[in-house]
Amino acid sequence: MTIRVLAVADSDSYLKWACATLDRLGPADEAGLDRSAVIVKTPIAPTTSQIAAAVAGSSVVRPAVLPVRDLAAQIRDDTPDVVLIAATGPVAEVVARAIVAATGKRRPALVTGLPGMALPATPEGTGWRRWCDAFVVHSRLEIDAYREAFAAHDVAPEVPLAHLPFLEHMSASLGTEPVKRIVFAAQAKVPDNRPDRVALLDRLARLAEDEFEVIVKLRARKGERQTHNEAFPYDELWDTEHGQLGHRSDALRFVDGPMAEWLQPGSALMTVSSTAAMESLALGLSTVIIDDFGVSPELLNAPFAGSGCVMHVADAAEAFRTGGPEPDPAWLEDNYLHAAESELPGTVRDLAARRETGTLTSLAEVKPWLRARYLRMALQMYLPKFVYDVIRLSTRPVRLLFMDKKA
Numbered sequence: 001m002t003i004r005v006l007a008v009a010d011s012d013s014y015l016k017w018a019c020a021t022l023d024r025l026g027p028a029d030e031a032g033l034d035r036s037a038v039i040v041k042t043p044i045a046p047t048t049s050q051i052a053a054a055v056a057g058s059s060v061v062r063p064a065v066l067p068v069r070d071l072a073a074q075i076r077d078d079t080p081d082v083v084l085i086a087a088t089g090p091v092a093e094v095v096a097r098a099i100v101a102a103t104g105k106r107r108p109a110l111v112t113g114l115p116g117m118a119l120p121a122t123p124e125g126t127g128w129r130r131w132c133d134a135f136v137v138h139s140r141l142e143i144d145a146y147r148e149a150f151a152a153h154d155v156a157p158e159v160p161l162a163h164l165p166f167l168e169h170m171s172a173s174l175g176t177e178p179v180k181r182i183v184f185a186a187q188a189k190v191p192d193n194r195p196d197r198v199a200l201l202d203r204l205a206r207l208a209e210d211e212f213e214v215i216v217k218l219r220a221r222k223g224e225r226q227t228h229n230e231a232f233p234y235d236e237l238w239d240t241e242h243g244q245l246g247h248r249s250d251a252l253r254f255v256d257g258p259m260a261e262w263l264q265p266g267s268a269l270m271t272v273s274s275t276a277a278m279e280s281l282a283l284g285l286s287t288v289i290i291d292d293f294g295v296s297p298e299l300l301n302a303p304f305a306g307s308g309c310v311m312h313v314a315d316a317a318e319a320f321r322t323g324g325p326e327p328d329p330a331w332l333e334d335n336y337l338h339a340a341e342s343e344l345p346g347t348v349r350d351l352a353a354r355r356e357t358g359t360l361t362s363l364a365e366v367k368p369w370l371r372a373r374y375l376r377m378a379l380q381m382y383l384p385k386f387v388y389d390v391i392r393l394s395t396r397p398v399r400l401l402f403m404d405k406k407a
Helices: 012-023 048-055 068-078 089-106 123-127 140-151 194-209 234-245 276-282 313-321 329-334 344-357 371-382 385-392 396-402
Strands: 003-009 033-040 064-066 082-086 109-113 134-136 181-185 213-217 253-255 267-271 287-290
Touching (some): 003 012, 003 068, 012 048, 033 068, 064 068, 068 089, 068 371, 089 109, 134 344, 140 329, 181 194, 194 234, 234 253, 267 276, 267 313, 371 385
Parallel strands (some): 003 082, 109 134, 181 267, 267 287
């Protein structure tokens, strides 16, 4: 029996995770396993360059971009056994419900997850994914956290432990050369305010004055959409602020594309909380988690507490010159560099068998999460943009659907 697995992604980071996760299900030429990917059309769909960066190094061919109606029709006609829904919460739920509506009792198994470090397990994050048959986690600490979070919604999907998929091919072999280049992995959400982001650019530029090459690795260029909206893009801030900060315009270099291009011998990585830190650690490169703005769930860096890699930017130069911070081995094993064999291939086989025998759990009783936000996203995905905009701006009862309600 050939198991057909289709990944559906909505944005650049989810597409990267989806393609890499498909690759980790087994060798590219493994008999009995058919893998493919598509992108569902949304306002955050990746650009051509973002797609190229996301699929770089993957065996997945360039994915098509499909409206949700066409996607559901394709799944109905092609009948995949498993669909990996790799998307932001509201989009993931719209896609899941479109698939179930199109396929009925012969629906595919639905697998989902998050594309990086996923702690804390939030009520909202799991609420949008209560329909899943399996939720992929990447660290031992995430297993119980997500089982408990889903139990609070009265559902109990499988929670298979896997590796962050872009780490499995890495080995700790690049960290022997002195650090000459510092790569800062930027994020859209943290820090979330302009003063902190300007201050961070200033501190990075001071490292450049300390005879390091400093590269700011962006997730997107000006005007490009990404998984999370970025209110204050670093390259735009630098253009307007470097003079007032007293730095040359070329003190920092801004790049995009795959992170792997920049994690090379002689490089070190700095970030507030990016998953790129795990890539760097897996390669044996010096890695610093910046705590200038604190360590907290809001900054998404709480999982790094106890890692041995947390410090101020001002202390990083000396640390890099003396071999870099030493990560704690126990922390690595409990978190994202564990040595356990991935449970995901077995879970996919089991779910495909249950789909074949018609024993998947019925989703009829699982109602949409945060109904107003769900309806708003569904309208945005199903309707032409001009029609959606007319509805959004029309009468007050309809406008209530577009308010950011929490319940």
